[in-house]
Amino acid sequence: MDKETLKSKVLKVVSDVLPEIDVDNIDMSAELTKKYGINSVSVIQIIVALEQEFGILYEDSELALGLYYDMNDLVDSVAAKVK
Amino acid sequence: MSNKKILPVSYPMITSWQWHATLFSIIGDDERAKEWIYSNYIQLRCYNIEEIFTGDEMLLADMMPGSSSIKECPYLLFSLMTKEQVESYCGDIITFIIKTIDLGGYVYGVFDEAKILCDTGADYKFPHELFIFGYDKDKQEFNVGDFTFGDHYSYTTVSFEDVKKGYDIITAADDHMFKDDYKGRRGLYVIQKNLEEEYYKIDTKFIKDTLVEYLEAKDSKNHYRMMRNRFTDTVFGVNVYDAVLKQIGIQLSGDDPDFDIRALHLVYDHKVLMNERIKYLMEKGILEYNSEILDSYMEVVNLMLTARNLLIKCSITGKVDCLDRFEKYIMGAKEKEIAILSKVAELL
Numbered sequence: 001m002d003k004e005t006l007k008s009k010v011l012k013v014v015s016d017v018l019p020e021i022d023v024d025n026i027d028m029s030a031e032l033t034k035k036y037g038i039n040s041v042s043v044i045q046i047i048v049a050l051e052q053e054f055g056i057l058y059e060d061s062e063l064a065l066g067l068y069y070d071m072n073d074l075v076d077s078v079a080a081k082v083k
Numbered sequence: 084m085s086n087k088k089i090l091p092v093s094y095p096m097i098t099s100w101q102w103h104a105t106l107f108s109i110i111g112d113d114e115r116a117k118e119w120i121y122s123n124y125i126q127l128r129c130y131n132i133e134e135i136f137t138g139d140e141m142l143l144a145d146m147m148p149g150s151s152s153i154k155e156c157p158y159l160l161f162s163l164m165t166k167e168q169v170e171s172y173c174g175d176i177i178t179f180i181i182k183t184i185d186l187g188g189y190v191y192g193v194f195d196e197a198k199i200l201c202d203t204g205a206d207y208k209f210p211h212e213l214f215i216f217g218y219d220k221d222k223q224e225f226n227v228g229d230f231t232f233g234d235h236y237s238y239t240t241v242s243f244e245d246v247k248k249g250y251d252i253i254t255a256a257d258d259h260m261f262k263d264d265y266k267g268r269r270g271l272y273v274i275q276k277n278l279e280e281e282y283y284k285i286d287t288k289f290i291k292d293t294l295v296e297y298l299e300a301k302d303s304k305n306h307y308r309m310m311r312n313r314f315t316d317t318v319f320g321v322n323v324y325d326a327v328l329k330q331i332g333i334q335l336s337g338d339d340p341d342f343d344i345r346a347l348h349l350v351y352d353h354k355v356l357m358n359e360r361i362k363y364l365m366e367k368g369i370l371e372y373n374s375e376i377l378d379s380y381m382e383v384v385n386l387m388l389t390a391r392n393l394l395i396k397c398s399i400t401g402k403v404d405c406l407d408r409f410e411k412y413i414m415g416a417k418e419k420e421i422a423i424l425s426k427v428a429e430l431l
Binding site: 064 | 233234235385388389392393395396399400408412
């Protein structure tokens with residue numbers, strides 16, 4: 001899967017979990033917490049949805065909000081697992 | 084007089100209980116208050132109680148001091164207002180809150196948050212402490228802090244009307260904040276900053292003594308018998324890890340798992356605060372700088388963060404077959420923390 005397709009799929013998952021986020025006008029480098037209000041619970045909701053969508057598994061230690069500064073980090077985390 | 088006033092708050096370092104989130108929102112960033120904060124909140128305790136809303140048994144874990152910190156912190160000026168006083172002085176709750184904020188006072192009390200959240204008239208009560216720190220007369224709303232408005236502690240606004248409804252419907256029997264010490268009464272706390280003078284120096288001896296009590300899981304309540312001798316706490320110090328693990332086992336067993344995260348989150352917050360305490364003591368030269376201690380303690384923080392996040396994940400997926408992982412993280416944190424804090428206590 002190329003990076004753009006993967007990015008679109010990740011953003012679709014984010015949008016399904018948090019419909020209030022306008023993924024069509026997303027700033028991939030903006031801070032998830034400040035710009036999009038993502039918190040320690042919602043990031044895990046997104047991760048669970050990503051696991052289901054891509055058939056991947058995050059380690060328990062990878063559930064921490066602090067590991068994902070922006071949307072690029074989320075996309076990269078999926079890319080590293082679907083290889 | 085302006086139509087709008089918002090008293091200063093900063094997002095709290097710890098949020099596990101409303102009383103901690105409130106105190107840390109008001110003075111958590113103040114350098115003088117830090118001397119008191121880092122001398123306290125070392126000991127942990129827990130006991131089983133009946134949950135107020137569901138009637139289920141829950142494990143109530145907290146640091147010491149707990150909810151009494153708002154009354155006892157030397158950097159807060161605390162006033163207790165009964166409902167009768169509020170009505171006599173101001174006639175109604177909205178005027179009282181606005182006047183209090185105009186005088187630099189934060190308001191803290193039990194409101195029915197079902198009424199606040201559901202203005203259509205919910206048929207049940209959800210009495211919960213609300214922290215009010217600002218108002219806007221043009222928009223007819225108060226600035227508040229609470230857990231109830233999102234899935235984590237947040238600052239938001241609530242209309243004057245909903246706050247009044249949420250206040251008026253609570254009876255003395257519903258007011259769990261007053262019920263412990265002032266049974267049969269209903270009221271509010273008014274909290275002001277008291278930061279003009281120095282009232283408390285960082286207390287190295289007290290920190291060391293409390294660390295030892297924490298590590299030895301000693302019953303600390305006896306120190307406070309002068310003010311209070313009605314205690315139900317049964318577990319102290321590092322034994323709280325075992326109690327929390329046992330409780331998670333109970334919660335996740337059976338046909339209807341319970342994902343109550345509060346005890347686990349409290350223990351995680353305790354690690355966050357302990358980590359900041361160690362850094363603070365090193366910055367002030369009270370504890371010699373030691374990167375090994377700092378790095379090792381971050382591992383403890385991360386283990387408890389992982390355990391907390393795992394329980395959140397369980398609540399989302401419904402999968403509960405992971406007790407062995409909770410044991411690994413929680414007991415791993417306990418073992419590591421005992422080793423590090425023993426060294427810290429020795430060095431103090």
